[in-house]
Amino acid sequence: MKSRIRLFTLLVAVALLIGGLMVVTGGASAGVALKGKVAVILDVGGRGDLSFNDMGFKGTDEAAADFGLQMDAIQSASDADYLPNTRNAAVSGQYDLILGVGFLLTDAFNTVAQEFPDQKFAIIDSVVPQPNVMSIVFAENEGSALVGALSAMVAAYYGYPKVGVVLGIEIPVLYHFEAGYRFGIDWGNKKYEQITGTNPNIGLLWTYTGTFSDIAKGYAASQAMLAQGAGLIYNVAGPLGIGDLQAVTEAVRAQGREAGPPFMIGVDANQDWMGDGHRVLASMMKRVDRGCYKAVADVVYGTFQGGIVSLRLINRGIAISRYQDLLDFIQFGINAGAITEADKPKIISNWLEMRSKIPYWIWDAVSELEMKIVSGEIVVPTANTIEEMQAIRAQYPLP
16 A cells, blocks of 8 residues: 555656646747747757657657747758857847757857857757756666666566667767666666576676767677677667667567567667567657757747756656557657558557566566656666766676
């Protein structure tokens, strides 16, 4: 009974906090003068990554549609485009909000925000200390801890000695993922031992590919990890997940099957629908779309403020994918042209079968970890510098 009361209390708290994140859609509030346009500047990953950039586009596009605004998407072909793209948008004077999707835009936004102090800006994944910039950040370490625990226990259950993570460019944001994943694997090893009496000592294979756009590098990194005994590959490099999934699919089919293991773990968007619904076991959902939507909505309602907006497990800015998320994001895949409406029933059936084969106590353990993080009983470590990351690697070596 006490556990049920505690769960109910946590759910109420989460619901109340979600209320502060979600907004009621509709027309602009009275008295707010709008030009009727918002610009979203994408980093080099660009559209079509089915994760980070597409989530930024999705949230901004939905907000623009709900509030009757025009959205202009500005693609960056290389890092040399960040400053001119941002400055040109500001010089035009036609945007109510200029929104940057990605840490790599930090310097450009910091420079241009000072040049145009009356222009409203918002940036995802970075803190720009200017009064006209809303900095939207995420607790990626918390969600990564959940998929880390899941990965370790599932790998152990299926007899794999290791799990892997393929990361993009080595920047502070990605340290959050790595730190949380390491903690989660360690927690999963201990929980598995507590339940079964045997510590599987699941190890971690990891690599920073140095890119968010070279899908071939994701494929090569995943292929190498699978060859070394990884049972799950966590995608932390946006579009490179397409290469990760290709490697996983080939490994599965080499065993004469269509369904995993091995599995991929998706990132940012719900990517569970990929791989026909039975090779992506779960996704660490980083709701970039909700952050972008909030920024636009705050401008519309005249409540926009510079400063930090932090999205975490407790306010559903971060989440591990569940059934409703699958249903919601199948449409995401359809809109992207990656699947068709006719694929939907098969994907749902495959996903349900895949997850049903994982023992219930593993899912219960992940939920237990989630509750303890939300309640504050467990604080997941994170890192923002190489020194901090090295300390966490030493604490959780996972050989």
